[in-house]
Amino acid sequence: MGWRERGFVGWRERGDRRVYSEEKKEEVTVKLYEYMGKELLAEYGIPIPEGGVAATAEEAAELAGKIGSVVLKAQILSGKRGKAGGICFTDNYVEASRVAADLLGSQLNGYQVEAVLVEKKLQIDREFYLAISVDSAARKPIILASAKGGIDIEDVPEEDLVKMNLDVTVGMQPFVTREITRRLGVTDVVAKQIAEILGKLYRLFVEMDAELVEINPLVISGETVIAADAKITIDDDALFRQSSLPTVQERTAAEKQAHELGLSYVELDGEIAVMANGAGITMATLDLIQFYGGTAANFLDAGGGAGIEQTAKALELLLAKKPKVILINIFGGITRCDDVAKAFAYVKQNGGIPVPVVFRLVGTNEERGREILLAEGINAYKLMHEAAQKAVEIVKGN
Numbered sequence: 001m002g003w004r005e006r007g008f009v010g011w012r013e014r015g016d017r018r019v020y021s022e023e024k025k026e027e028v029t030v031k032l033y034e035y036m037g038k039e040l041l042a043e044y045g046i047p048i049p050e051g052g053v054a055a056t057a058e059e060a061a062e063l064a065g066k067i068g069s070v071v072l073k074a075q076i077l078s079g080k081r082g083k084a085g086g087i088c089f090t091d092n093y094v095e096a097s098r099v100a101a102d103l104l105g106s107q108l109n110g111y112q113v114e115a116v117l118v119e120k121k122l123q124i125d126r127e128f129y130l131a132i133s134v135d136s137a138a139r140k141p142i143i144l145a146s147a148k149g150g151i152d153i154e155d156v157p158e159e160d161l162v163k164m165n166l167d168v169t170v171g172m173q174p175f176v177t178r179e180i181t182r183r184l185g186v187t188d189v190v191a192k193q194i195a196e197i198l199g200k201l202y203r204l205f206v207e208m209d210a211e212l213v214e215i216n217p218l219v220i221s222g223e224t225v226i227a228a229d230a231k232i233t234i235d236d237d238a239l240f241r242q243s244s245l246p247t248v249q250e251r252t253a254a255e256k257q258a259h260e261l262g263l264s265y266v267e268l269d270g271e272i273a274v275m276a277n278g279a280g281i282t283m284a285t286l287d288l289i290q291f292y293g294g295t296a297a298n299f300l301d302a303g304g305g306a307g308i309e310q311t312a313k314a315l316e317l318l319l320a321k322k323p324k325v326i327l328i329n330i331f332g333g334i335t336r337c338d339d340v341a342k343a344f345a346y347v348k349q350n351g352g353i354p355v356p357v358v359f360r361l362v363g364t365n366e367e368r369g370r371e372i373l374l375a376e377g378i379n380a381y382k383l384m385h386e387a388a389q390k391a392v393e394i395v396k397g398n
Contacts, residue, residue, distance in 0.1 A: 037213075041204070054116050056104070061097035067118070069121040073086065075115045078109040086108045100116050124228075128149040130216070130218045133211065149217035208234060211235050215230060261310060274329070275329070277331065298321060308339050324395045330363065332366060337365045344378075345373075
């Protein structure tokens, strides 16, 4: 039975809830919400929990009344929903209605919750991680699997992660699935089911032009293996072959605001807010932060030629994230160093900047920019690695 037959209604059919766009392809991605991903899994014969998607508290209560003990999961394009309060369990429809009412319309990890997934609560005996992605270095699909599934999969030690590249000319052969289940430490009925799921997952990966298909966790419940979660990303260059798929807008409120300002901005989960001028220098700044043991709160490329007003608004955007420190890395060319410094001074004098700021300033009108910053108590660095190291030290309290 397909996911739609189980009661799932894609937002494509909800004319009053337009959360995707088919007209402006540059403003959408082809990441799928969990319920959309599970619909695809079910169509390929991969077991999923009984459930349905609700856009109102009344719909959630109705689903919970039919199913019994349920889990309600906020439908947003973000991980770590459980830690943010976006996954809740209940045994009755009254509580399900209250939880859904609290979640719907709320902001979670920077996204507004427009729907909740109401699913049967599973008996979980073991949790696995299973994914197929693209290994860009090997230029081949890669299977990723682990017997330590669930939250924080990125923290699983390398030795507990199974990795195996696939030859696209031969596909998912039985010897591959046998080797993976052996390394996962499963046998008999469970091993057979996981092997079958691997084959179906690979077929989905190929036929849907996916960049990633991920099940985390893949749950053993009694003697049944079930996909308890789903994350699917489709290659946007293959959209002409996948016209039936919805395209979902994934920008957070802050990312939308930045887009309106003409800024390239992506929210991340770290502690150091970053602004630089140019995609390359911004990426290098993020790499340096990681190199010195820190984490970036965002990617913000202010671009070339950003004026005082635009730069000031970019700073206000960073402050809204409430970072522990702001790192500004400017190599002045079209963007003038004194304009960036003036924007900083304006924001500080008119609204305040309640967190430490580390500057690296080099290039056009550098000396004038340094004078402005010095008047505000900021001594700018010349070398970007020194500025990144200082920002990390501030976060760590050194």
